[in-house]
Amino acid sequence: MSNLPKINYKRIFSDILDKKYPDKKDKCLGILDKNNLSALDIIELNKRIFGPLDTETDQFNQRHRSYTEFSIFQILDYQKENKLNNSQLARHFKLSRHTVAKWKKKYLV
Structure with a gap:
């Protein structure tokens, strides 16, 4: 399991912000400047970029968090x-x- 490549969430979220949501980049810079993003940071970035989710989507996503x-x-x-x-x-x-x-x-x- 340690042979799996680590996901570069910084790059993923930076690309999303650059291409789709440049107006929200300022809100996310504080988190993106960190060296390592924790699971909580990733969840917070997701909320800041995509906003609140509907109840059904939120329940589905909650079941698949680790x-x-x-x-x-x-x-x-x-x-x-x-x-x-x-x-x-x-x-x-x-x-x-x-x-x-x-x-x-x-x-x-």
Whole structure:
């Protein structure tokens, strides 16, 4: 699995912004200037460029998301910094409460 080439999301999003949405480039520069984009950065870029999705598309996309350990730690750190409970965190990131509890049990014990 480590032989797979890494996807260059910076280049993909830069091309999309240059060709289709040059007016939104200023909103996204802060994220695109980072050295490494996390899964949360990619989701945020997607929201900024394409705007809110309809409910059906959003539900479909939610089922197919995957998170790296680094992204999971970012989400759990966000919970600590903002003093959120599992339900509030799940609502904010559109996750299941059970997923949040599972991550906390696996990574914070």
